[in-house]
Amino acid sequence: MTKDISRFPVVGLENLPTDLADRIATIAEKSGFVPNVFLAMAHRPDELRAFMDYHDALMEKPGGLTKAEREMIVVATSAANDCQYCVVAHGAILRIRAKNPLIADQVAVNWRKADLTPREAAMLRYALKVALRAQEIEPADHSALAEAGFTQDEIWDIGAITAFFGLSNRIVNMATIRPNDEFYSLGRNLPIKD
Amino acid sequence: MTKDISRFPVVGLENLPTDLADRIATIAEKSGFVPNVFLAMAHRPDELRAFMDYHDALMEKPGGLTKAEREMIVVATSAANDCQYCVVAHGAILRIRAKNPLIADQVAVNWRKADLTPREAAMLRYALKVALRAQEIEPADHSALAEAGFTQDEIWDIGAITAFFGLSNRIVNMATIRPNDEFYSLGRNLPIKD
Amino acid sequence: MTKDISRFPVVGLENLPTDLADRIATIAEKSGFVPNVFLAMAHRPDELRAFMDYHDALMEKPGGLTKAEREMIVVATSAANDCQYCVVAHGAILRIRAKNPLIADQVAVNWRKADLTPREAAMLRYALKVALRAQEIEPADHSALAEAGFTQDEIWDIGAITAFFGLSNRIVNMATIRPNDEFYSLGRNLPIKD
Amino acid sequence: MTKDISRFPVVGLENLPTDLADRIATIAEKSGFVPNVFLAMAHRPDELRAFMDYHDALMEKPGGLTKAEREMIVVATSAANDCQYCVVAHGAILRIRAKNPLIADQVAVNWRKADLTPREAAMLRYALKVALRAQEIEPADHSALAEAGFTQDEIWDIGAITAFFGLSNRIVNMATIRPNDEFYSLGRNLPIKD
């Protein structure tokens, strides 16, 4: 039994290039703690910077999918990849973004049985296919999303977020990056939706 | 979006044979609510009775595996079967039995990355094999458990609990039985173990 | 090469609680021998009793699926789980119930190529999904059964029988329970149907 | 429900080239009936001739594996490919060659639970790997067979028989070739081995 953050070297913020240290400090201020994934990737500052840029380009991009929809994709596909860090950390963010204390666990265990709108279900069906069988994607998959009301741009969002967290999931599983204890309980006391 | 408890008919306790109604009332008294699985199986009282008997024979049996170990098996194998009800409900029980607010989510997402003792890891490795590839079980699997300190009787426990919840998982997924909202937050405020 | 009945302790009828001993004696009288599964589970009388109760609740229940249909489900799903005991033992019962000496082998090897009515094919398609991918069951699966003429109650039967024998298959494979020699040839001399 | 022999055209012996008609007549004389596979492949005489030549080169070859071992490979790998014709037809031949009325069903459902010598188990383990994951074969697989006493020549036999029946299994499943009713009961009344 171990509580190591990672199987690879862990670097403190004080040893990071200033731009990264500042950026992570800002995140830490908001959430109240430094998410372990940053400390675990910090021994590779260039990769970490690109990782954060890619993350923000997808997850902070104005317009398109809602923030809650994006987190829902992260949780569903990270669960398919058995990625403990991403399911726990983004599960917390999903609860908060969706203002729904139940949705993260539902989506993580079996999205088909979650409280989803048809739009959300179509979104996750596609995301899971990108995560697990992207090679089999065919025009019919895109038509199904168009029928569910998604624009071309939003379809790209779904696939690209899935692809990016597929990268993240593999890094986490390779390095056994441990989710911060704080994530587990975040957003659990929100009122339950009718 | 629906909050139905099951795709099949739901029967209230008042319409159940007395022995079952009493038994479930006792459970409800302890937990503060009637777990939905009983209401969802109540339209088949004979099956429900056998289900409860089998459950208790395995989960209440004196000696052998600890209560926490048994729940850990349920959570890990139910997660492998994507069973929302069992992961959420038994995740709650596992947190309480193990006095550990993090362990259920860890085990549900990826037991290989959970805070486990070597004994627990050996136990779950076997349980997952029974759940997913029981036909491939060979003497080496039993030797590995013996080396990890399990008795023959405890090996049977691991496999039988896995098999029983494999039944439960399939019923739940067939009927889309919905976990009670209460389960999600139970045991989440326990102190975190060092 | 071994002819042990089980990897776990085997208990004779004389050491069983009377209710179980009597019940099994009645079965033995009908079939002419004591099916090994009872002897292999007898070291756990409470589990065995619940197992027999559950079995009878599903397989002896009046109305609904025919006896032959129920056995067909058992054979097809047990074959998918590579369960030697269940395929051999219930294959024998299926031949007798269906008065068809060929059907058990056909269904065990590849139900898609068996002599089935469209109703039977729809039934087995669903049963196999419950056995192997219950988490993916969606409303369309139930609609397909409704179109094939199955009532809600019969759909539950199909799924519940599959789930129960999924339990049985896992116990058998865990314990390597050996089918009685007698089962192999039972019902093989029935006249072949046109 | 149909009793067609094949989804493709079926040609009678009288319309076959003489060499093939004679060859099949000899087989029919021995077994008492014309195995359907010949009638189902007869619309392609050149393929049928090569098929029979390849079959005989592997299955009638003097020396090396025993006849019973060869049939055991056929049954085990055809079962893995869910090939009804081959499991039923070669199951019959296996019972006769092995003088064992139980072995075919045992091997077809789960070779790991069959009454096998360690040599036979090693043989089937390799055969199944060739059938299902030949691309993953590594030197260690061949060493394991050498340790179990197989010569290089016999290793080729195991793999080549598996490969040939992999062809056969696919043709049968493509064309839904129906096993003759006679095969099901052949060899079932042999005395059971101790």
Next chain:
Amino acid sequence: MTKDISRFPVVGLENLPTDLADRIATIAEKSGFVPNVFLAMAHRPDELRAFMDYHDALMEKPGGLTKAEREMIVVATSAANDCQYCVVAHGAILRIRAKNPLIADQVAVNWRKADLTPREAAMLRYALKVALRAQEIEPADHSALAEAGFTQDEIWDIGAITAFFGLSNRIVNMATIRPNDEFYSLGRNLPIKD
């Protein structure tokens, strides 16, 4: 690192029966080298003869599928079986037959993304199902091919070519038969199609 042609004994043409030696010499004359697969199978002359006969019956048969279509099936299904020899050797032949220097690599990596006509795509979809899941073939698969314009005879061709190369793929992977260096570059300088 080794450049052995096979893990099994390799026999030179001079030690082959005359009919085989002559036949292979003719092939070698056309291609400019002796394809290794013949040398690797030559220690089993009867099997090699049947192999060549079966090959020619399918691949040289007049009428039906074009030569390029047949090679396309070989490349796509051999890629699905991870067969280095067949993908490299028949990739070369496909480039030449199709007068297209790109098509072999496209089909080998992902036929869904290759420059295919709808007829070719339907053909490969079926071929892949025969290669990987022949047991699940259903009437709908044949109807889809009929709608795409294939005759019954051509459907047999697709399936039989797939089945035959499934045999070949397994032999190659079992024996680690090495493709001749010459195959890699054959047909790569053809003009690219618009």
Next chain:
Amino acid sequence: MTKDISRFPVVGLENLPTDLADRIATIAEKSGFVPNVFLAMAHRPDELRAFMDYHDALMEKPGGLTKAEREMIVVATSAANDCQYCVVAHGAILRIRAKNPLIADQVAVNWRKADLTPREAAMLRYALKVALRAQEIEPADHSALAEAGFTQDEIWDIGAITAFFGLSNRIVNMATIRPNDEFYSLGRNLPIKD
């Protein structure tokens, strides 16, 4: 049959932010053409920039794995993900980096049968596990790499390159990004190694 570069909007260099346009122009100058992947991702400049940064951080990083080893990882894992663009484009780069005209096709079809050193084989075994089953990575996987001579830093490289191209593979398959025709023949006329 289409020769579209992508299912999503394609943006020319002239419409890209200067930094990206310059960066891609430099690449185009070296290779003689603009790789399609840049044009296909250009409608999302922020994502493209992060993508290129991440790529360079991993693939241009001084020290650690050789350039040829890195490309070998890309080809092997992209083949496992059936990514036509990455196999074709990085296959070309691998041939050039490794000065070996055969290695890319060998690795793409079946790395187990490629001309690899034991170090390269250990590297690809791990890369494939990260690509396909990262959740199952255990300490033993890292020990195997250490025994094969890899440093902790190089292990991270293997996993991170795999993870990054897993992202790339999914984007490509989602968007059906077409490899430039030029890639197919690059490096094919290099002398063959002994």
